[in-house]
Amino acid sequence: MNIVFGGSFNPPTKAHIEILDLLNKEFKPENILVIPTGDSYTWKNITPFKYRYEMAKLAFKNYKVLPLEQEDKYRGTINTLRYLSKEYSSLYFCMGADNIVHIKEWIEYEALLNEFNFIVIKRSNIDVLGFINENLAKYKDKFIVFEYNNDISATEFRIKKDKKLVNDDIYDYIINNHLY
Secondary structure, eight states: OEEEEEEOOSSOOHHHHHHHHHHHHHHOOSEEEEEEOOTTSOOTTOOOHHHHHHHHHHHTTTSEEOOTTOSSSOOOHHHHHHHHTTTOSSEEEEEEHHHHTTGGGSTTHHHHHHHOEEEEEOOTTOOHHHHHHHHOGGGGGGEEEEOOOOOOOHHHHHHHOOGGGSOHHHHHHHHHTTOO
């Protein structure tokens, strides 16, 4: 098993790090591959890739951080996973529960669900199993739901600028680069 942990990491929080460490302990994967989304990802208020990539390297020192999605055009998770599958077998894409509820909006989502497996990080306010059974029933065997009870989010950091939500080196990087 190889776990792919994609996200904007805008910025990477203590929760992101804790999730990876828990996944590593629980599943003992061959690799955990961290993929920050590139600048072409259509998401509002995203900090430029060069900063998020550097913060990801600081935050995820024990894992492989790869700059695969820094392209002129966003090609979707499906293309990133297909590219990675040439080198890594048995890929599991890790996503938060807040993302699974929008998966039908993803590029080639049916091919994505057919070709790959997923670990969904449960959030307290989303019934992940209910959503999968109701909306993705034919793919239900593709999902592992991982319990995690920490609602720290990057959005919360961007709003509150609370130093307790990120590691010291990330906070220092944010201050030194005048981010957020």
